[in-house]
Amino acid sequence: MSCYKSMTPAELNAEYEKVLAQAESLKGEGLNLNLTRGKPEKSQLDLSNPMIATLNEGWMCDGMDVRNYGCLEGLPSCRKLFAELLGCKPEEVIIGGNASLNLMYDLIAKAYTHGLKNSPRPWSQEPVVKWLCPVPGYDRHFNVTLSFGMELINIPMTDEGPDMDLVEKYAADPAVKGMWCVPKYSNPDGIVYSEATCRRIAAMKTGAPDFTLMWDNAYGFHAFEGPLADLPDMLALCREAGNPDRVYEFASTSKVTFAGAGVSCMAASVENLKYILSLMTFQTIGYNKVDQLMHVRFLKDRAGTLAHMEKHAAIMAPKFRAVIDALNSEIAPTGTAHWFEPKGGYFVSLFVMPGTAKRTYALCKEMGVALTAAGATYPHGIDPDDSNLRIAPSFAPMDELVKALEVLCVAVKLSALEKLLGK
C-alpha cells in the first residue's frame, strides 16, 4: 500500500477494486457494532461498586444528616474534594446533581431569565447573543447554546487550544457573551490548552461585561497514557488578570464513578457563586447529599481519586492503542487522513480526506458500524470541510472494537478512493 496521491489512475483503480471487495465482504458479515458513545464500559463501572457500601458507615457528614433536606451549596467535604481536584478553593465550588451538563444549561438559562452577576440585562432581552465555539468540539455544548437561539461562531482549534487571535477579535464584540472550552483532553481532539492560551483567555478584553467562559474540565483527571497533563487553575488566572467573574468551571465524577449517577460541580468566584446561589435557592432546597457523601468516602481526596483513575486508564489505554495502531497501519500509508493521539479523555479525532466524512460515516453504517454522525463535532452539524469523525472506543468490548476499526479503515480508504476517482 502506498500514498494514494502518488498512485497512477490504474493503481488507484486496482486499490479501489480491492477495498471495495473488502467492504462487500464486511457487509456480508451482518455486523452490528457501535463506536458512537463516550460511555465507560461495564468493567469501568464495576470499579466503583464498593462506593455504595460506604453508606454503611452512617449518615452524618459535616454535622448534617445527609438524608434530610438542606445544604444548597453542597457538603463541605464534597466541595473540598472537588477543590483539590480542580486546584481551586473549597469556597469557590458548589455541588450539583448527577450531570455537569445540567449545571451548564441552568447557568445559561439563568443568564437568559435573570442575567448573570455583571449582566446589564437578562440575555432574553438582548437583540442577539453570539457565542464562540472552538471546533471540532462537543455537540451537546453547541446544542445548549443553539437551543437558546444564539448565533454560534466557529473558532478553529490549534495544538495549544482555540485560535486566540480569532477569539480575541470576536470577543471584542459586545454581542459575544461567552465561549465553550474543554481545556484538558478536549472533546474530540484530546488537546490540552497551553498555559499561554489560558492566560490569554483570562486576560483578553471582552466587549461584554458578562462574558461567560464555560470551562468544562470534563476530563481534568482522565489521563490514560503517561502522567496527568497540567492545567492552570483558571479561576486564579482570571482573578490575577482582573477578571475574577469571567470563568465558570465544571467537572463531575461521571467518568470517575458511575456515568449516570455521579456528582457534578461548578467552580467560580465567590461573588459569582453568591449571586448564583441567590437564584438557585428558588430552584432547589439542595442536591442529593447521599450521593455526595458516598463519593467523598469512596474517593477520599485528590490522591485517592487519581489512584482510582489509574484503574480506568488500565482499561482505556489498550483500546486507544488499538485505534491508533489500526490508523497507523491501515490509513497512514495511504496519506488520506490524519488524527490526534490523545493521552487522556474519551475520543480519537480523525480527519479523513476533506469531503469524505459523511461518506465514510455512511459506508460504516452499511457495513454495520455506527459512528457519531459526521458533522456532529461542529455547530449545526455542519463541518465546513466534511472531514472530522469522532471515534469513541471506550464502550465496545475489545473484540468488537477491533472489528469495528477494520470496518472504519476500509470505509476511510473507500471513500477517499471514490473521491479521487470521481465515483
Place this chain on the structure above:
Amino acid sequence: MSCYKSMTPAELNAEYEKVLAQAESLKGEGLNLNLTRGKPEKSQLDLSNPMIATLNEGWMCDGMDVRNYGCLEGLPSCRKLFAELLGCKPEEVIIGGNASLNLMYDLIAKAYTHGLKNSPRPWSQEPVVKWLCPVPGYDRHFNVTLSFGMELINIPMTDEGPDMDLVEKYAADPAVKGMWCVPKYSNPDGIVYSEATCRRIAAMKTGAPDFTLMWDNAYGFHAFEGPLADLPDMLALCREAGNPDRVYEFASTSKVTFAGAGVSCMAASVENLKYILSLMTFQTIGYNKVDQLMHVRFLKDRAGTLAHMEKHAAIMAPKFRAVIDALNSEIAPTGTAHWFEPKGGYFVSLFVMPGTAKRTYALCKEMGVALTAAGATYPHGIDPDDSNLRIAPSFAPMDELVKALEVLCVAVKLSALEKLLGK
C-alpha cells in the same frame, strides 16, 4: 379560662398578668426549639435505610445498566411506580432528580426561555405575567414565580380548595398564565380539594392558551389519620374537559424515603411531555437511575408504598395529635384562634387573632421557639390579616414539641390579650 371577648376589662387584665408571668417564666428557661421545618425526623428517615441494600441485587433494570448514561425520561419501572401512585398512565410520567421543586422551577424557566407547548411566545417576551396563588400556601411556590418577576394574585382557600368563583374570574385574563395548587393535604391548611373544585379547574375557560396548572401533589400518599383521601386523576379530568395540556402534576418520594435524596416526577399529557423532553434533551442526558432503581426495588408498587407510609403515619400521628390537643385545651376556650385538623400532610395551619401573627411569632422567638415567619404563607410574606401561622411538628422530638407547644399557646394568648387591652 373563658372566652376573651366576653371578659370584663378587669378579668382581661388579670388574665394578662397571669399569661405574662407564664411567658416570663418560659423566657427564663433558655429554650432553643424549632417548629419551622416540614422535615421528617430521624426515625422516619431510618425507615428507608434498607433501600440502599437493594442495590446488591444488581444494576440492571428494564434492560439498562442503571449506572451508565441515558434514559432521559426515567426508568420505565419508575414511571410505572409513580403512575400507580398518581392514578395516571406510565407514559404520562417522567422522572427527575431528588427534588420536585427543581422540576417545577425548570418548567417555569422553560416557559420563560422557550415557551410551553401552547405558548404564543416565550413568557420572557410577555409585557406582564400574572399568576394565581391560593392562600395560605407554600412560600417556595410563591417565591419561584416571584423570582421570575410575575405579579401574584391571592386566592382565598375554602374547605373545598381555592375560591373557584375568583379563580374563574381571574383566569379569564390572558395575562394570567397559571396557578399553584397543593390539592391534597394542602400546605399549610391540610385541605383536600373536592372533586367539584377539581372539575371546575379542569374545565374553566382561561384567557391564556398556555394556562399552566402547577398541580403539586406533594402529599398524595401522606395520610397520618384515617384512610388516604381520594383525589381524582387531574390529567384525566383535564383531558375529558378538552384541556389535556393544562395540568402538570408533581410528586416525589422526599417524604416517603429520604427528604434530600428521593426521586421526583412530573406527570402531564403525552404531548406536553414530548415537547418538554425536546427541551430537556439539551439540559441533561438523564437523571440518576441508580436512585430510581433503589426506589423501585424498595417501594415496589402502590401497595408497597402505602404500607411504607403507614410507618410514617405511626410516627407523625401522635405529634399532630399533640398540636391539636394543645390548641384545643389551651386556645379553644379563649376563642381567639381557629385552626384546621389535618388528616395528612406536614402542617397545622393556625389562624390567631387578626393583627397578632407577627407578634405571636416574635413572642415565641423571645421564649426560644422558632416558628415559620408570620406572613410566609402569603406572597411577598404579606398576610393581609396578619393571622396565619404554619406549625411544623414533624422534625422536633416529642418532648421538645410538647414544650414548644406550651410556648406557642402562651404566645397566642399573650398577643391576643395585648391587642384586646391596647397594650
